[in-house]
Amino acid sequence: QVQLVESGGGLVQAGGSLRLSCAASGRTFSMFGMAWFRQAPGKEREFVAAVRWSGGSTLYADSVKGRFTISRDIAKNMAYLQMNSLKPEDTAVYYCAADPRLWTGPAASWDYWGQGTQVTVSS
Secondary structure, eight states: OEEEEEEOOEEEETTOOEEEEEEEEESGGGOOEEEEEEEOTTSOOEEEEEEETTTOOEEEOTTTTTTEEEEEETTTTEEEEEEOSOOGGGOEEEEEEEESSOSSSOGGGOOEEOOOEEEEEEO
């Protein structure tokens, strides 16, 4: 089992920045990938960014490419999402996910999830 805890959400004005953190514990040696997803009210959970735990390859949704950066610190078992140039449409609950077999794929494919952190971008 892997436990994930997100932090860093909050309220920010459009154009501002936030940095989300995801702390992993438990069987972290088994992680193959970590990702960030988000879910806005009334919408399905959508992929934001992913990182391959070993090697550091990254993948981004088109909607955040060039504005968001995902990174990981293996020694600290942490993943981060730096969000710049935030827009009101980025408002959502952001979830961290981890999996022992994959580093890309839809939400239903991921085994471990955090509780989420709210990000609200005002116009």
